[in-house]
Structure formats: C-alpha cells, structure tokens
Amino acid sequence: MQRTLSRIGAMLGAMVLLISAQVLFAVDRASAADPFTGYLMAHFTGESTTGEQIYLAHSRDGLHWNDLNNGAPVLLSTVGTRGVRDPAIVRSPNSDKFWIIATDLRIANGTSWSDAANRGSTQLVVWESTDLVNWSAPRLLNVAGAISGAGDAWAPEAIFDPATGDYVIYWATNATLNGVKKHRIYYSRTTDFRTVTAPTLYIDRGAGQGIIDTQIVESPTSVGGFRYYRASADGQITIEGSNSILGSWTRIGDLSHMGISNGATGGNVVEGPMWMPFNGRNEWGLWLDQYATGRGYMPLTSTNLGSTSNFRTVSDYALGGTRKRHGGIMSLTAAEESRVLAKWGVTRPVNRLQSFNFQDRYVRHANFDVRIDPNVSPLQDSQFRIMPGLADSSAVSFESVNYPGYYLRHVNNDFVLASYDGTTQFQADATFRQVAGLASSTWSSFQSYNFPDRYIRHYAYQLKLDPITTATARNDATFRLTS
Missing domain, CATH: 2.115.10.20 (Glycosyl hydrolase domain; family 43)
Incomplete structure (x- = not known):
C-alpha cells in the first residue's frame, strides 16, 4: 500500500512538473x-x-x-x-x-x-x-x-x-x-x-x-x-x-x-x-x-x-x-x-557648479584640466549632468555636457575631465557624496567616495581634492548647483 501511494505521489509530482513546464513555456512564447x-x-x-x-x-x-x-x-x-x-x-x-x-x-x-x-x-x-x-x-x-x-x-x-x-x-x-x-x-x-x-x-x-x-x-x-x-x-x-x-x-x-x-x-x-x-x-x-x-x-x-x-x-x-x-x-x-x-531614457537636467567665495566663477574643464573661471566660453565647458554615482548610486558623478561619457575625476588629488573606462578605480575616483555645504548649509560640498576625509575644493582656481581643516578651505570646498 505504501509503495502504491508513493507511486501515485510520484506520478502527481511529475504531472505538476509537466504542467509547470508547459505554463513556463507558454509564458515564454506569449512574451x-x-x-x-x-x-x-x-x-x-x-x-x-x-x-x-x-x-x-x-x-x-x-x-x-x-x-x-x-x-x-x-x-x-x-x-x-x-x-x-x-x-x-x-x-x-x-x-x-x-x-x-x-x-x-x-x-x-x-x-x-x-x-x-x-x-x-x-x-x-x-x-x-x-x-x-x-x-x-x-x-x-x-x-x-x-x-x-x-x-x-x-x-x-x-x-x-x-x-x-x-x-x-x-x-x-x-x-x-x-x-x-x-x-x-x-x-x-x-x-x-x-x-x-x-x-x-x-x-x-x-x-x-x-x-x-x-x-x-x-x-x-x-x-x-x-x-x-x-x-x-x-x-x-x-x-x-x-x-x-x-x-x-x-x-x-x-x-x-x-x-x-x-x-x-x-x-x-x-x-x-x-x-x-x-x-x-x-x-x-x-x-x-x-x-x-x-x-x-x-x-x-x-x-x-x-x-x-x-x-x-x-x-x-x-x-x-x-x-x-x-x-x-x-x-x-x-x-x-x-x-x-x-x-x-531619463533626460537629466544641465547644471553648473558655482563657487561659494568667488560667485562669478564656475567649475569648468579646459583642455581636460578642471578649474573655476568667470565668463566661461563656450558655456558648455561649465555644464554637467549630475548622474547617479558610478561607484554608488546614492552618491553623484559629474558628466560633461559637451563631452558625453567624460566625468570629473580626481587623479593624484588633482582633477581632470576623463573618458569613463569602466574600471572600478575610475568609478571610485569619479564618485562623490553630496553633503551640506561646509561653509553654508544652504549650499553643497562634495566628499570623495574613496577618500572620505577629502572634499572637492579650489586652490589658486584649480580644482583639487583635499582634507578641509581651515575656514578658507571650507569656503573653497562649498558650491551651489545652478541651472
């Protein structure tokens, strides 16, 4: 009797598997x-x-x-x-x-x-x-x-x-x-x-x-x-x-x-x-x-x-x-x-990064170097799309508008505009956490993803990645996203 029940159970199990397979096949064909x-x-x-x-x-x-x-x-x-x-x-x-x-x-x-x-x-x-x-x-x-x-x-x-x-x-x-x-x-x-x-x-x-x-x-x-x-x-x-x-x-x-x-x-x-x-x-x-x-x-x-x-x-x-x-x-x-x-398909808005302590100057790339300048020409050199961070989607990465596929990246604590190469190193170097501005909480500062003790700042108008320990550095490391 037990063997008979086992055989019946096995047959029922096989039928269920066959029906399931047929359903899955039908779903695939329907798709x-x-x-x-x-x-x-x-x-x-x-x-x-x-x-x-x-x-x-x-x-x-x-x-x-x-x-x-x-x-x-x-x-x-x-x-x-x-x-x-x-x-x-x-x-x-x-x-x-x-x-x-x-x-x-x-x-x-x-x-x-x-x-x-x-x-x-x-x-x-x-x-x-x-x-x-x-x-x-x-x-x-x-x-x-x-x-x-x-x-x-x-x-x-x-x-x-x-x-x-x-x-x-x-x-x-x-x-x-x-x-x-x-x-x-x-x-x-x-x-x-x-x-x-x-x-x-x-x-x-x-x-x-x-x-x-x-x-x-x-x-x-x-x-x-x-x-x-x-x-x-x-x-x-x-x-x-x-x-x-x-x-x-x-x-x-x-x-x-x-x-x-x-x-x-x-x-x-x-x-x-x-x-x-x-x-x-x-x-x-x-x-x-x-x-x-x-x-x-x-x-x-x-x-x-x-x-x-x-x-x-x-x-x-x-x-x-x-x-x-x-x-x-x-x-x-x-x-x-x-x-x-x-x-x-989402079209992300175009933004500029305005300096807190030199408010006529904006972050821009020039010959793939990165600095802050007034009266940027062409304007697109200072325009970026704020993308989900390449290394962490809860953070941000800055993609160039006139060089799609190029991002702001730190290299030896300096900044360049570089073509994304898909490597984990590039992803980390081009990712930043947007936090309340170090000089004003209504502005923003950008903390490095892979060097969290360092922030984006300008020094002698060049963009750098530095630890921030002084009031001047806090001013240099504060920016506003504008349209």
Missing part, C-alpha cells in the same frame, strides 16, 4: 508573441575617444530617434582593443536572452586601417542580457582565428536559424584565398555566443571585389517570394533573396538606379546596410550610412523586397543628437520599451 511598439538601435558614433563604444537610441515610429543615456555610451568595452564598432543586437526566439556582438577595433587609439585589417583582432566582443537593461561584462569570442592568415573579424551579424535551432554568426575577414587577399564573409554556428563551430566561407564575390558589410532580414510571410533578404555593400548595395539562411541566394538587383552605391558606380556612396522591419505591417526600412559625405544614416523603405524598384527614399526622419554609425535595430515590446526608457 515572444507580444506586439512590438517601438525600436532600439545599437550603434557607435565614430573615431573619437568615446565614439567606439556602444550607444543606444529609441524610436516609436522607426524614423525619428532619440538618444538614450543623454547621448553617452551605454556599454564600454574593457577587453581586447578596448573599443568596439559595428554592433548588432540579437533576440532569442523566446525573448529570454539578448546579445550585442561587435567588432573588436579602436581606431581612436592610433591604430592605422592597414594594421587593423591585416594585423587586427580576430575576435568579437559580446555582451549578454535577459532584460535589455542589465548586461554582462564584455567577453571575447574568437570567430576568425582558425582562418589561415586572418587579419581581422569585422562587422559581425547574427540570426537565429529555425532549421537547425541555433544561431548563424557571420562577419568579414581579410585573408588570402586562391592567391587573392581581400575581405570575404565567413560564418559559424553557435547556441550560446560562447563557443562557435569552425569558420566557413559564406560570401565571396569573385575576382578582386571585397565585401565587408552584409545583413539579413526575415520576411515571415515571404512577401516578394523569399523568406530572407540580404543587403550587402560589395561595390553596390546588392539585394538578394533566399528561403534558407545558408542555402543558395538569388540576386534581385542593386540600388544604382537610385544613384546609391558602395562606390562602384559613384553617386551617394554608402555602407553599413541596416534592416528594420516596421512594426505591425509588411514594410521594411533599409538604413544606409553615408560615410563618404559624413551625413550619417539615411533610410529607404519598401513594401516588397522582391524587386529593388520598390525602394523609396524618405525625407521625414531624424537621428537625434549623436552621429549614428554602422549598427543594428531591434523591435521592442511595450514591456521592453518601459524597462529601457526607465533605465536610459
């Missing part, structure tokens, strides 16, 4: 099926000190964009070359995992394009998240190291392949094949963006024509005759169609009839094709980076990708305050939008 209400763009901005990092922008309609995080980088690479370009953002089928993958490359540190292409990194930089707001530390993924003579691994993309239940990662590598050295597109498979299969040649245009940028978009209802479409910068902007990601592709045409090319026929020379399915309708956007003229991305639209004659230019669009370079766009559900905007 993946939630309607999309907005868009998220991941991009970089250029070869400035902080330009080769991960930036995010948000749009409701797919054409008008707002910079997130006040136009500052959202994710910083602290691995490899410590810079990233060409980010792609990837969603899992059940929307329970997201990845950002990017080229491991930083031109701003003085790397030449020749060195980058011939002696560069064969790895990608990867971030992982379950909610789009909390991201893992960056890690390196060596995708091209097994390619003989590989000089680089550029412009990565990834797409889930339902035929095999894993992801196809594809990118460009500069290597010699059949006696010709040029960029070709290779691919690997992965299930977790941690391990990959051996790299395999994917696209080779033949002769001497290289190819660096290519991106695939899915047409679930096969509008235009194909399930997948591919846009490539290969001298033209070439459009191809296929019903299988790794199957044969049919050339549909290019955009030369619109006066748009990748250089082979002149006109508006562009690169970095970036697809964007419009939410809720059979229409696609194709964004192209006008790198030759420095004008940034321009959008084309089409309701039928089966012919390049269906593409149209768009004049009513806006890209926000930062320059958008080669990136990727992902649709967002309402819940995802809410989380992303709560984290990075």
Whole structure:
C-alpha cells in the first residue's frame, strides 16, 4: 500500500512538473508573441575617444530617434582593443536572452586601417542580457582565428536559424584565398555566443571585389517570394533573396538606379546596410550610412523586397543628437520599451557648479584640466549632468555636457575631465557624496567616495581634492548647483 501511494505521489509530482513546464513555456512564447511598439538601435558614433563604444537610441515610429543615456555610451568595452564598432543586437526566439556582438577595433587609439585589417583582432566582443537593461561584462569570442592568415573579424551579424535551432554568426575577414587577399564573409554556428563551430566561407564575390558589410532580414510571410533578404555593400548595395539562411541566394538587383552605391558606380556612396522591419505591417526600412559625405544614416523603405524598384527614399526622419554609425535595430515590446526608457531614457537636467567665495566663477574643464573661471566660453565647458554615482548610486558623478561619457575625476588629488573606462578605480575616483555645504548649509560640498576625509575644493582656481581643516578651505570646498 505504501509503495502504491508513493507511486501515485510520484506520478502527481511529475504531472505538476509537466504542467509547470508547459505554463513556463507558454509564458515564454506569449512574451515572444507580444506586439512590438517601438525600436532600439545599437550603434557607435565614430573615431573619437568615446565614439567606439556602444550607444543606444529609441524610436516609436522607426524614423525619428532619440538618444538614450543623454547621448553617452551605454556599454564600454574593457577587453581586447578596448573599443568596439559595428554592433548588432540579437533576440532569442523566446525573448529570454539578448546579445550585442561587435567588432573588436579602436581606431581612436592610433591604430592605422592597414594594421587593423591585416594585423587586427580576430575576435568579437559580446555582451549578454535577459532584460535589455542589465548586461554582462564584455567577453571575447574568437570567430576568425582558425582562418589561415586572418587579419581581422569585422562587422559581425547574427540570426537565429529555425532549421537547425541555433544561431548563424557571420562577419568579414581579410585573408588570402586562391592567391587573392581581400575581405570575404565567413560564418559559424553557435547556441550560446560562447563557443562557435569552425569558420566557413559564406560570401565571396569573385575576382578582386571585397565585401565587408552584409545583413539579413526575415520576411515571415515571404512577401516578394523569399523568406530572407540580404543587403550587402560589395561595390553596390546588392539585394538578394533566399528561403534558407545558408542555402543558395538569388540576386534581385542593386540600388544604382537610385544613384546609391558602395562606390562602384559613384553617386551617394554608402555602407553599413541596416534592416528594420516596421512594426505591425509588411514594410521594411533599409538604413544606409553615408560615410563618404559624413551625413550619417539615411533610410529607404519598401513594401516588397522582391524587386529593388520598390525602394523609396524618405525625407521625414531624424537621428537625434549623436552621429549614428554602422549598427543594428531591434523591435521592442511595450514591456521592453518601459524597462529601457526607465533605465536610459531619463533626460537629466544641465547644471553648473558655482563657487561659494568667488560667485562669478564656475567649475569648468579646459583642455581636460578642471578649474573655476568667470565668463566661461563656450558655456558648455561649465555644464554637467549630475548622474547617479558610478561607484554608488546614492552618491553623484559629474558628466560633461559637451563631452558625453567624460566625468570629473580626481587623479593624484588633482582633477581632470576623463573618458569613463569602466574600471572600478575610475568609478571610485569619479564618485562623490553630496553633503551640506561646509561653509553654508544652504549650499553643497562634495566628499570623495574613496577618500572620505577629502572634499572637492579650489586652490589658486584649480580644482583639487583635499582634507578641509581651515575656514578658507571650507569656503573653497562649498558650491551651489545652478541651472
């Protein structure tokens, strides 16, 4: 009898687990099926000190964009070359995992394009998240190291392949094949963006024509005759169609009839094709980076990708305050939008730090040194956003308005305006506790996070970090936040 009851109990337990698993699966599927209400763009901005990092922008309609995080980088690479370009953002089928993958490359540190292409990194930089707001530390993924003579691994993309239940990662590598050295597109498979299969040649245009940028978009209802479409910068902007990601592709045409090319026929020379399915309708956007003229991305639209004659230019669009370079766009559900905007969509006010005892002077940066001056010009040199402390969110950090991603930081008790490098040391050096003013309680003083016996003060008009022991020092260490 006892054994019978045990068997019944075990059966009931198994049924509960099965039902629970089915419910959890249904929740995941429901989450993946939630309607999309907005868009998220991941991009970089250029070869400035902080330009080769991960930036995010948000749009409701797919054409008008707002910079997130006040136009500052959202994710910083602290691995490899410590810079990233060409980010792609990837969603899992059940929307329970997201990845950002990017080229491991930083031109701003003085790397030449020749060195980058011939002696560069064969790895990608990867971030992982379950909610789009909390991201893992960056890690390196060596995708091209097994390619003989590989000089680089550029412009990565990834797409889930339902035929095999894993992801196809594809990118460009500069290597010699059949006696010709040029960029070709290779691919690997992965299930977790941690391990990959051996790299395999994917696209080779033949002769001497290289190819660096290519991106695939899915047409679930096969509008235009194909399930997948591919846009490539290969001298033209070439459009191809296929019903299988790794199957044969049919050339549909290019955009030369619109006066748009990748250089082979002149006109508006562009690169970095970036697809964007419009939410809720059979229409696609194709964004192209006008790198030759420095004008940034321009959008084309089409309701039928089966012919390049269906593409149209768009004049009513806006890209926000930062320059958008080669990136990727992902649709967002309402819940995802809410989380992303709560984290990075808050626009923090612009403030100035007025000296207590020299009230015509304000804290400002000049050639990345920090001092107090009257009549600051340009005014933005004295404007900062008071951000949650990088080392402690209950404290504060001072981010420059005209150098987003740069913060006031103490170094050897002196102050500099420095690019945030993501390290714990930087976080501590750039974090301060706002307390009642040491000379007047209606003003403020700023206590160092990692040297709590020291405060921000000015001395001979230079900003310093000092212990405060005299009345003069208390006056020097007191400031007012003004608009």
